Amino acid sequence: MTNSPVRSPRLLLTATVVLVMAGVILLTVPHTLSAPATSASPGATAPTSYPLTTASRGRAAQANGSAPATASTTSTQSASASALPPHGEGVAGDAVIQTSLEDAWPADLAADDERKLLVAGRDLLRADATGIGRAKWPALFGNPDQAIAPAFATARFRIQAAIAREDGSPDKAVVHLVWAGADRGGTYTDRRITDWYFARTSTKGGFTWTPQPRT
Template identity: 75%
Template sequence: MAGDPAIQRNLEAAWPADLPLSDERELLNAGRTLLRADATGIGRATWPQVFPNAGRQAVAPAFATARFRIQAAIARRDTSPDTAVVHLVWAGMDRGGTFTDLRITDLLFTRTTEKGKTTWTPQPRI
């Protein structure tokens, strides 16, 4: 769940829900996991389309797991019924020791269907 109830309430009030609850839950789970992998390096192998060189990482992750937390998150429809954005607000301490909260990351997903199974696939950042 969200790390900061006030931030979560503000996000939900500013951007009303517009996805089926099952899609929203799937997207939130994927978005949180993907952001954690991006920030801490943990779990990058789960997302080979986003982190193609996860096993050959030359640079240490920017944030330590113990110094990273997601404060709030919502998933909403993007430009079509088959695209969505997961909006995350998070806090972390970087390798240099600077702690910053209220960081914002938007992750884009596209709904795909293969062999009758529908999934949300993260899109590369531009």
């Protein structure tokens, strides 16, 4: 009876140690088992997702039997630019510029509308650059006697090419003009670009194309 109090603490201590060791073993076993799952063979890498690049999109389009739109557009623009005559070519190169404009912007207006717009666009450009005919459009140029002096000489002014096209709707149009001229200082430059915008307005007899103020 006198030894029982001594054994009890020893038994409790022994049991505690056993439980602690068992707990350590249980905590260690999952890590040991999971190690093979997380380890990888030498040289192996996790898959990485990359965004599609222009080149990969182009290859995908070629695989589907179609060419990428960006490449086609760039090629067309490069071809058009290389087909233009050099600066200073003179009247001989105007026809090439006209053809280039027509190829870049196919016609989308009725022939009669296009003709009227081209006449008005050419006259407006001439009036704006040289001062000739400004009295026809007082709303745009004001009083001819008080208007700003023309910036370009009449003698060397030349319209090289012009087209008229819709501008976003059937009731709007733009006349795109390429021209050449010498300023008051005598500097001559060709292939200048000017756009005149028009709006279709109703009249008693139908409608007319009205030039819009330049901003």
